[in-house]
Amino acid sequence: MHLVLGGALLMPFWLLSTVLVGGQLTEPDWREVVVQQLATLAVALPMAWVAALLPMVRVLLSTAARALAATGPGELASGPATSWAARRSTATWFCLHLLLGGVVSGISLTTPPLAALLCLAPHSASRHSGLGWLRDFPGLNLLLGAALMLLTLSISAGAGALLAHCAPALLGPTPAERLAAAEERTAVLAQRNRLARELHDSVGHALSAVSIQAAAAGRVLRSNPDFAAEALAAIEELAREAVGELDTVLGVLREEEGDPAVTGGPTLAGLDLLVRQLALAGVPVETHTGAGLALLPEPVSREAYRIVQEGLTNVLRHAGPVPATLRLDLRDGRLDVELTNPIGAGRPSRPGGGRGLRGVAERVAALHGGCESGRTGDGDRWRLAVWLPVTTV
Structure with a gap:
């Protein structure tokens, strides 16, 4: 025919x-x-x-x-x-x-x-x-x-x-059309991975913290109403932030022009609020920050915040109410982030990590940095270490 x-x-x-x-x-x-x-x-x-x-x-x-x-x-x-x-x-x-x-x-x-x-x-x-x-x-x-x-x-x-x-x-x-299609496919996959990381880190963190804070508030509702009220206020604040971040991410999915989700989001300026929320959830965080963090470029500060957020969320999910130590140090053109915490009796053994650690690795690779995670030498603590290059401070 x-x-x-x-x-x-x-x-x-x-x-x-x-x-x-x-x-x-x-x-x-x-x-x-x-x-x-x-x-x-x-x-x-x-x-x-x-x-x-x-x-x-x-x-x-x-x-x-x-x-x-x-x-x-x-x-x-x-x-x-x-x-x-x-x-x-x-x-x-x-x-x-x-x-x-x-x-x-x-x-x-x-x-x-x-x-x-x-x-x-x-x-x-x-x-x-x-x-x-x-x-x-x-x-x-x-x-x-x-x-x-x-x-x-x-x-x-x-x-x-x-x-x-x-x-x-x-x-x-043609070869040019195949190359253009491959580049478009790569850009779409990169954007999808970015959105997946944002949803996992922001909404996942909020849900984990809300569930633990709600449980803690319910246990002390009568014996310690002041703590319960503070926990409920933190839950309200977390839920509001999660809804706002979810809305911006969904805006990108709808291909809205000028959406702030591509460049916006929390930075290390909101670290104190994050630490306070984790404390209310039962994870006290001892923070050691060096000078110059406020002058970090926005992309580095934003990614560093998400990395810290994911690390603390993992402490909350897998180690339970244990104290954590966070160090942030800026020197010699690089930002060092180190988070350690006790293993905890109920922590499962996951050498390769889950989606969160994979998301951390993707964020670090996008900024040409490096990361490592695992048990410390004594085997009693878990350590997440990240270093990010800083070209402009």
Whole structure:
């Protein structure tokens, strides 16, 4: 079907070429006819090549090839040609399709009648005296007819295989389009990973802290109402912050322009509030901060805050109500963050960490820093150490 379509598409260009080439021969013999047909084809194909330079031709040809030539859905381009390289390859495919389609269509129209004539030749020698010699070779006419039909099928199969082989190369995406698609895919994956980290660190931290604070407030509601009231106030504040951060992240998912989620978010300026929230949840944090943290570039300060937040959330989740020690030191163009805490009796053994530690590693890699986590030498404490380069302070 695809080859016959090529033959049909060749006809308008063939007829126009016949007008341009034909009429120049008087009483031609078969040799002149062959030369004339080849000349007509030589004029028709360049006209078809020029016509196929239109960008939308690529869409039509890809759709036809995908439907009729059994090519994979991802092998052919689905959009119009956006570069001259794509236009030229599309035009080359169009000429190849028309050439093979015209040859196969012509053979398919002429060989079946000729094969039938060969099969009937011994019985109609009087009307076809030129084939009378077949009477001397019984059965040869049938063999020649079958061979002719087999040759026709073989040519059709070979032409179809050639088209299917050339389709991905000529109608598929160009190297520039593949590179652009890969870059777009990489950007989308990076944004998805960023959003996943933001949701995990912000909302995950809030939910962990809220659940523990709510449980603690319920236990001391009557015996220590002041602490319960403070815990409930902290829960309200955490929930409000989590809703705000969730809204900004969802804004990015909706592709809202100018959304602050790409560059906004809490920084180390909000570290005191984070430490106070963890204290209310039962994790007292001893903080040691060096000078110059307020002058950190916003991206470094924001990522450092998320790293500290994830580390403290892991203490809350896995070690329980145990004290933690946090150190932040800025010197020699690098920010060092170290968080240690007792292992705790109920902490599960997870050498590789979970999504949180993987998110920390991704944040650190994005800033070309480094990190390590695991048990300390004595085996009684857990340590998370991160170092981030600071180019401007």
